Amino acid sequence: MQTYYIVTMGCQMNENDSEKIAGMLEMEGYTKAANIENTDILVINTCSIRENANNRFFGNLGSFKTIKKEKPDMILAVCGCMMQQEEIVDIIRNKYRYVDIIFGTHNLYKFPQLLNERINGKKPVYEIIKDTSVIHEEIPIKHEYNHKAYVSITFGCDNFCTYCIVPYTRGREKSRTSENILNEVKSLANKGCKEIMLLGQNVNSYGKGLNEDIDFSKLLRRLNEIDGIQRIRFMTSHPKDLSDKMIDAIEECDKVCKNIHLPLQSGSNSILKAMNRKYTKEHYLSLIDKLRDKIPDITISTDIIVGFPSETEEDFMHTLDVVEKVKYDSAFTFIYSPRNGTIAAKMPYEISESTLKDRFDRLIKLQHGIMADLSEKYVGTVQEVLTDGFSKTDKNMLCGRTRSNKLVNFLGNSREGDIVNVLINNATPFHLKGEMLK
Numbered sequence: 001m002q003t004y005y006i007v008t009m010g011c012q013m014n015e016n017d018s019e020k021i022a023g024m025l026e027m028e029g030y031t032k033a034a035n036i037e038n039t040d041i042l043v044i045n046t047c048s049i050r051e052n053a054n055n056r057f058f059g060n061l062g063s064f065k066t067i068k069k070e071k072p073d074m075i076l077a078v079c080g081c082m083m084q085q086e087e088i089v090d091i092i093r094n095k096y097r098y099v100d101i102i103f104g105t106h107n108l109y110k111f112p113q114l115l116n117e118r119i120n121g122k123k124p125v126y127e128i129i130k131d132t133s134v135i136h137e138e139i140p141i142k143h144e145y146n147h148k149a150y151v152s153i154t155f156g157c158d159n160f161c162t163y164c165i166v167p168y169t170r171g172r173e174k175s176r177t178s179e180n181i182l183n184e185v186k187s188l189a190n191k192g193c194k195e196i197m198l199l200g201q202n203v204n205s206y207g208k209g210l211n212e213d214i215d216f217s218k219l220l221r222r223l224n225e226i227d228g229i230q231r232i233r234f235m236t237s238h239p240k241d242l243s244d245k246m247i248d249a250i251e252e253c254d255k256v257c258k259n260i261h262l263p264l265q266s267g268s269n270s271i272l273k274a275m276n277r278k279y280t281k282e283h284y285l286s287l288i289d290k291l292r293d294k295i296p297d298i299t300i301s302t303d304i305i306v307g308f309p310s311e312t313e314e315d316f317m318h319t320l321d322v323v324e325k326v327k328y329d330s331a332f333t334f335i336y337s338p339r340n341g342t343i344a345a346k347m348p349y350e351i352s353e354s355t356l357k358d359r360f361d362r363l364i365k366l367q368h369g370i371m372a373d374l375s376e377k378y379v380g381t382v383q384e385v386l387t388d389g390f391s392k393t394d395k396n397m398l399c400g401r402t403r404s405n406k407l408v409n410f411l412g413n414s415r416e417g418d419i420v421n422v423l424i425n426n427a428t429p430f431h432l433k434g435e436m437l438k
């Protein structure tokens with residue numbers, strides 16, 4: 001039996017793409033290899049969101065040469081966002097000639113065909129196509145878990161934030177029809193799936209360009225009706241498109257988890273303008289007020305970039321001010337790194353390393369303090385937890401997530417996919433600990 005192994009870098013969209021690659025390979029008769037050393041096909045699904053992702057990829061690619069030397073018949077395929085950048089493909093063609101197949105995000109559906117071309121021919125197969133308006137619904141998906149699944153609802157992005165490469169690598173925004181999404185979720189529910197995570201670069205603008213009367217709030221309401229599904233999550237929400245209708249839908253749909261990821265990026269209006277984010281600090285804070293007025297127990301997470309070009313101490317203080325006011329349940333914090341091909345990469349840069357480090361440390365200290373206080377409030381409460389299996393950090397404990405998306409390690413005897421009640425008896429800023437109630 002021929003085997004495959006997929007290395008996935010980057011975000012949930014990439015993880016979902018890897019599930020499609022696995023689905024196509026299994027359809028062709030391949031099975032998942034136990035480890036990278038024993039695979040017949042090795043697929044590297046790349047991410048280009050940060051410069052260090054590029055460096056990591058080329059570092060890894062160098063190390064795969066050893067595996068390829070020991071197993072010359074193994075097929076090495078590279079795909080994903082980085083492959084939509086011509087200069088990257090040129091480097092691979094010239095310096096990493098042992099790569100057998102290169103394909104991009106827009107021709108993922110053709111992987112089995114490209115693989116057969118490589119197996120039946122002698123030459124490496126490189127095929128990258130530019131953006132297309134077609135969505136390939138026919139691709140089979142091998143979901144990683146039975147009890148929870150990613151469901152992509154849009155592809156690409158039209159927002160062109162000045163620091164971001166995604167609109168160039170994933171193309172213009174396209175929405176799947178509601179019928180296709182509903183059918184996929186019904187089929188998942190029939191197979192025992194309890195939680196879905198709806199994915200899109202900006203789920204709030206779902207429906208744009210479709211020939212039907214639909215938007216994200218209507219989609220949530222329809223998904224909420226599907227028997228078997230017990231939790232609906234979604235990401236990412238762009239603040240500029242978060243409507244009152246959507247906030248109402250989150251509140252009113254009982255299966256929609258009261259949890260939102262709302263990237264702030266910066267609290268300074270001049271930096272938000274330079275980022276082309278199309279909202280202000282005041283608007284962002286008004287959205288938080290609306291969310292909390294309607295849904296008092298909602299949990300909120302965010303993304304923040306420190307040290308965007310021209311960020312002053314005053315700009316940074318605005319970011320700290322928002323963090324202080326919102327009190328995020330979690331935050332992904334990044335030091336700005338320029339991405340080749342973006343507008344921001346051409347902006348003059350004068351922030352010193354020491355200033356960057358100082359700002360980043362202050363932000364982390366503030367955010368971790370907030371998370372510690374918020375986590376502490378869970379101690380003594382009973383939380384509904386969807387069991388994911390054994391904890392990665394403590395094999396004697398199970399782990400899962402609350403509806404509010406808090407990670408919980410707990411003692412008990414539930415199985416993957418069970419929804420159980422857990423008494424929380426300990427908290428750190430990053431996770432909770434507890435004991436399952438009988």
Ligand code: SF4
Pocket residue numbers: 157158159160161164165166167201202238
């Ligand atoms: S909304 Fe902005 S940050 Fe998000 S994917 Fe689109 S361009 Fe990138």
